[in-house]
Amino acid sequence: MQKIVYTKALAEYREKPSKVFRKSGKIENDFYKDESLKLQYELVKLQKWVIDNDKRLLVIFEGMDTAGKSSTIKEFNAYLNPREARSVALPKPNSKELGQWYFQRHLKQIPNAGEIVFFDRSWYNRAGIEQVFGFCTQAQHDHFYKQVNGVEEMLVDDGILFFKFYLNISKETQEDRIKD
Structure with missing residues (x-):
């Protein structure tokens, strides 16, 4: 090159x-x-x-709808070897997952040695979307906040390189993108 x-x-x-x-x-x-x-x-x-x-790289993208999370991840992945880089966009939890520890389905997706993983939204749904739309109780929301820092510390302590990005756009830009 x-x-x-x-x-x-x-x-x-x-x-x-x-x-x-x-x-x-x-x-x-x-x-x-x-x-x-x-x-x-x-x-x-x-x-x-x-x-x-043999590093493990985890990158989380959060942001409002239409902020560009998916397109940013697509751009990041454009020239990467797909055998060692993948993106994760988890759907709504199924009934089995609803009975699990909240972080469990996300942690199944963390990178292996020599791998990069991009999350299109993450466990932070509990902090924002789920609470706003009533998909979790106040107790579940509070419990999430008690655990999230510890979970992330465990990831980093285990050697995972961990980055979080929040993509922000104005309400006007969001409305324009929704119209398009």
């Missing part, structure tokens, strides 16, 4: 922001494509490092 040099390009964009942003505030397509390709290259290098060093 070719070596990518960032400094000249980034300096040029700082001097000419019109190469980065349109008047509407949206990112220029050419800039996006160039930067996306550079980031893809870095992700492939990261994956190679994860595989070569």
Whole structure:
């Protein structure tokens, strides 16, 4: 693969922001494509490092509906080897899962050595969506908050590289995306 040099390009964009942003505030397509390709290259290098060093990488994406979680994960996965990178978007729990410890169905999906796993939503549904829509009781919600930090500490203590991202958009942007 070719070596990518960032400094000249980034300096040029700082001097000419019109190469980065349109008047509407949206990112220029050419800039996006160039930067996306550079980031893809870095992700492939990261994956190679994860595989070569038997690391486990877990990345959680949270955010409002239409915030871009799925499309971001798709972009992240575009050039990765699918044998060692996968995305997880769990459906609503079935009746058997409803009788399990809340984190159990999620933890079945954590990465193995040399693997990257992207979660499209995660156990944080309990903190937001489930409570807002009445899918859990207040006691279940409170119990989640008592346990979540400990669960995540166990993952990290066991050597999992763990990252969480929250994608945020305005209500107006969300409404526009829902209309489309």
